[in-house]
Amino acid sequence: MRVSWQERFAETPEVLIGARCGRTVVPVLDFAIGGDEFITMAGPCSVESEAQLMAVARHVRRAGARVLRGGAFKPRSSPYAFQGLGLAALKLLAQARGETGLAIVTEVMGEREVPMVAEFADILQIGSRSMENYSLLAAAARSGRPILLKRGMVATIADMLRSAQVILDNGNPNVILCERGIRTFDTALRNTFDSAGIALLKQITHLPVIADPSHACGHRDLVPALARIGIAAGSDGLIVEVHPDPDKALSDGDQSLNFAEFDAMMTALEPWIDLRGIASRSEKLKENADQRREDDFHPMEAVG
């Protein structure tokens, strides 16, 4: 007998489609994730300096990103690798938001840091290594900020749904799921991108789902292809690593796009986004420009 998805994932009823009428749309500043616009989050793996962050922020804003990513507290495979600039990075992220209007997503690694990170960030990122840290999930949920929940690198879909359920149970409905690649027997790439997982999550849950092509493959030349696959699988957005000089990046340089590569990817993705029947960045930028003209209000002039 065929088991329904509802029965299969009965342990996490609140995340399943049908638990509420319609899909969850997560409001962030002046836009929404999971609605009718495809959302791009972009930025460096780690915040390294004011010059680095501001250059990336201005660039990705112009190319159509809505959210600036950047690690302040970094979970690293090696305990001796760069651990992030902490509070100084949070302040730089807030400065970049002030200048560009981009929303900020950044990782929170420990319960103790939740209030500090929530003060500066618009979206709290729960990293792959923390996905099953339920006390961190609960604390992050209670901050009231939307949560970007990255799939654990060895987490099943059911594990990820349990973590999402913990956030909902702690009174926070604004969960964004992120597929970022999982560990499999194949070591050719950093991880194995689970595009079927994206399609499944979109089919069985009411939550927005985004794809992280950067961590999924670990090589910058494959990032545009995986981004395309993420769009085709039904994702509501992307989170992509971008650095002014990837070869000099303090973390994840191999998978970071430079500015020209990011621009080329954004342009190449447009027809794929159009095929989905949702708004592409150029349409939204045009709409926003029309709106700005109507309002006679020009907040972006400073960044061109």
Ligand code: PEP
């Ligand atoms: C990151 O976004 O830079 C990161 C560390 O991601 P993940 O937790 O998916 O490895």
Ligand code: MN
């Ligand atoms: Mn990274």
